[in-house]
Amino acid sequence: MPVRVQEADFDVGAELTALRQGDPRIGALASFVGLVRDVNDGSGVSEMTLEHYPGMTEKALTAIIGEASRRWAIIDALVIHRVGRLLPTDQIVLVAVTGAHRGEVFAACQFIMDYLKTRAPFWKREVTSEGARWVDAREADDQAADRWHD
Template identity: 50%
Template sequence: MSVRVQAEDFDVAAELAAVREAGGGAGGIVTFTGIVRDMAGDRPISSMTLEHYPGMTVRELERIEAEAQDRWPLAASRVIHRYGKLFPGDNIVLVITASAHRQAAFEAAEFLVDWLKTRAPFWKQEATGSGPHWVEAKASDDDAAARWAASPPVARSA
């Protein structure tokens, strides 16, 4: 089980191998990689800058990972999220889950992505031809996170 927040890129194959090793006899491993898109709607993106809250980010990701471990029998898991300036095609986030059976691995991976999108303190700013703009949170992301129910994933507004 591990969580990392870093500026540098990650090696998906190396991380997958590490989870496979840590997961012992896990029968299934799911890997999700989030990648910088080249378009924001109909506007081309030249770069994306991810700001985060250094003190809180790792703690929040650890909480989300612990929640996934409580809900599914995971043999191993890994969450890596990048920050800083990224370009279209760059890796942003990696989620890997290993479990004895595929259903737990698939569900836990989806849960981790849904929850980190609505809870981990990162903010995306896209640079386009019309200048930089902050990406707005999507209601569809809140809905995706809310379907996992239990403790409310979306922080209340103040």
């Protein structure tokens, strides 16, 4: 269950093909791609920089995937998260999950993304028309993750 934190962009189609690897057990694949928007909290965003703790970030992402695989019958999962300087329309994150049935992979994919937003050590700095600012965690992200508590 691969996890990659990288500066380079990724090819969604190639990544999903590789994740499937022609595995005949896979009946469903769900994915999510997060993109840089040109506006946040009412301000225009010209660029963002994502920072992380190398090693710690990958460990946190691996733990999140592990939790998803304990909760749902998934076959494989992939998380690719970019760091560094990003511009509007750039891809930030890919979360993909494979399994036998759509319900399992939809739930696991959403869980991984919700937990990634609240539990993975990333920091986001945006450049806006009002200047540069660090972006605080959103209450909506915490609420999304909270719904998965047992």
